[in-house]
Amino acid sequence: MDKILSNVKLFRGEIWHIIQKLSPTGLPVPTLKCFEHGALAVNANGFIEAVGAFSEVKKRFAQASVVNLEGHLILPGFIDPHLHFPQLDIIGCYGEKLLRWLERYTFKEETQFSNPSLSKETSCRFITELFAHGITSSMVFAATFFSSADLLFKEALHRGCRMIVGKVSMDRNAPERLLQGAEEDFDDNQALIKKWHGKEGRLYCALTPRFAPACSKRLLSKLQELKSCFPDLYVQTHHSETLEEVKWVKKLFPGFPDYLSIYERYGFLGPRTVLAHSIHATESEIRRIAETKTKVVHCPTSNLFLGSGLFPLNRFAKRKASVSLGSDIGGGTSLSPWTTMNEAYKIQQLLKENITPESLFYMSTLGAATSIDMAHLIGNFEKGKAADFQVLNIGKHRLLSRRFKTVESAKERLFAMMMMADDRIVEEVFIQGRSVYRA
Ligand SMILES: [Zn+2]
Incomplete structure (x- = not known):
């Protein structure tokens, strides 16, 4: 295993990002992809190796260190x-x-x-x-x-x-x-x-x-x-x-x-x-x-x-x-x-x-x-992209965390965030795998 892969870090938390799915007519449709118990695998150069359920990603990168962000949301920057x-x-x-x-x-x-x-x-x-x-x-x-x-x-x-x-x-x-x-x-x-x-x-x-x-x-x-x-x-x-x-x-x-x-x-x-x-x-x-x-x-x-x-x-x-x-x-x-x-x-x-x-x-x-002509590099968590992401703590927002308990689907939660969320929920920000901000 080369040095970059031997230094993979797993960021463990609830992960949301958008992927493009093709509609029956062949048009790309933005689709929300969620991993409630997820992991983002980031190599030593700050690029994404994998995203998915924690249990599966952990199997692939058994030696990787784990940054435990359970109870937090991990979203693309x-x-x-x-x-x-x-x-x-x-x-x-x-x-x-x-x-x-x-x-x-x-x-x-x-x-x-x-x-x-x-x-x-x-x-x-x-x-x-x-x-x-x-x-x-x-x-x-x-x-x-x-x-x-x-x-x-x-x-x-x-x-x-x-x-x-x-x-x-x-x-x-x-x-x-x-x-x-x-x-x-x-x-x-x-x-x-x-x-x-x-x-x-x-x-x-x-x-x-x-x-x-x-x-x-x-x-x-x-x-x-x-x-x-x-x-x-x-x-x-x-x-x-x-x-x-x-x-x-x-x-x-x-x-x-x-x-x-x-x-x-x-x-x-x-x-x-x-x-x-x-x-x-x-x-x-x-x-x-x-x-x-x-x-x-x-x-x-x-x-x-x-x-x-x-x-x-x-x-x-x-x-x-x-x-x-x-x-x-x-x-x-x-x-x-x-x-x-x-x-x-x-x-x-x-x-x-x-x-x-x-x-x-x-x-x-x-x-x-x-x-900005950078979809090959950023915007979601596809393998090979830069690990630019934000770690959110919904618990910092009383009404929103209450609302999260009353809605079922991730899509409804996402919409509730659009109506209610603000900067108080942003806990940490990473660019290319490196922490650049902590609230
Ligand atoms: Zn202007």
Whole structure:
């Protein structure tokens, strides 16, 4: 037996994760797989060797040491594919719709991040908050300043996070101090890519045009140049969040048939591109999003908070477009993926559509891994994937633990968690087999 296999650890507890089963028509259906008395076998490099009933896994790895987490739930780490780290401290600013909210609160706050010591201090708290909510991977907007992204990467490296980070690119329609010319932006992005892209197989760079209205054609062309030099770069931006914004985009880009065509024209669509929102996307835009395998992140707490609209999930599902869930902090009001799933469910209720607990859980785990092009590595407990997981103690939540006693199936329990759970149940978080957080 080689050294990696001789050092396998078994994490023993109740295990839940999502697998994709094929329906009779050949479509993948997110399916909840549970092992009430389960074990997750993790090798010395932090990758999964097996998952299953404890008795069976123990037979296969008789020599393995056992970490006893009986009485706890072991779930895949959550993935948040859309949030803004400089907005951590402006969650819940009262009374505005998107464009005024940006002007009145966001731009003002992000300007402060020209100060590296604020970026450093906030990065540290930001990562602690992610872990405390069971989030192991994320795709994050920094501010316009090189140092805001660089220092977040540095903290993520040190803390063991899996993270995609982008320095925001914007050269118009915001306060002067937040703007950066296309050439300087290009140089800063290039420096970040050289320093961080692919670091330790955990950290990656994303080109991050804030949204079309904040970018000149010159800036978009320079970003396109970078994308063609480094085709495996991620791209993240916002799309069609409010009707007012869609109207404004029409005025700013008169030659373009629709909002998406701007991103299309500059070569941004593709499997490593994540669009936040797309609430008001047209049928043609949804079709092109699906055809190019571009990913959409639905951010329900943000959409409700800013009054942006009700996300038409079914229209995307019909075209087989990939949609996952994100918090969009600080437009969003909670970092907790449970709360995000909760609000996503309610939005579909208002639209008179139904969404299953499995689909919601998928959209925060395996589906979110797909949206950041990492489904081969994370999202569930298939053999060979990285052991990114959270250990939950339902006993920490009085009402929820009482509720667990009154419901029978794991599916009902999962749904009750979506309606009631929060960060108090997160006890420990592991990334690639290594403990990175204890409550
Ligand atoms: Zn956002």
